[in-house]
Amino acid sequence: MRLIIFVFTISILSCSTRDKNIHFEQSLVSLKGIEEDSSGKEAIQFSTKLLELGNIDKDTLIEGRFVLKNFGKQDVKINYVNPDCTCTNYDISKDYIPVNDSIILTLRFDTSGYTGDQNLTAVISTDSEIKFYKVQMKFTIIN
Template sequence: MKKKIFFLPLFLFFTIILSCKSEKKIVLKDKYPKLKLTSRIIDYKDVKRGKILNAQYKFINPSEDTLKIKYVNPDCVCTGYTISSKVIPPKGKGVITLTLNTKEKYGENILHAVIKANTETKFYKITLKANIID
């Protein structure tokens, strides 16, 4: 009986001590930077043939890590591109411009480009649309 009385307070003491863990708030850093495009599709509607179109796709890096654009790959050799910078600091902004010369084009044109970056989503698709008329 004396053993039970001795172990009961000891048991309660350790139970209380172990249940009173200090809670530490753990903030996990994002594993990857982010690329947030303001728009993925730019539609020029009807455009006269011969006009040069410059579609600007603005984006931000809302993360705490540096965003690196590895490449931009238009699906047609008729589409050129420029990029403001391939390295975007945390909270930084950038612009990718797709350029299309409509001189040799006619009718509905839908052109895509793929962006590869060091983000969790590995690829992003942007689209330029235009209906080329005389």
């Protein structure tokens, strides 16, 4: 099993593990890439809302990480995260985002039994002025 970690600047680390490949796509570990929305409507800003992963080998566990930062004037509660498929699991580091703080949303997908182009979407429900946000991971399963 290989472990490949992609940081937004695309650096790669691989090591041998067990019987499945693990592929990580992480959007901006640093929050410097997140700029405050000048309209003031979006309390939450994302490091990215779309991770394009390219070609992924079958039998790989994919993890995509999205950084969400609260630029608003009050804490934001994450009501729920709703992936578009039961094949996609998720974790959030906290179920609320304090003002000027951030959380990480991780989406997980096991490519076993799937082939071809994939577009995974998750909707994030919040109690902010904009109630719903969408993030996506796109990739192609090969071999």
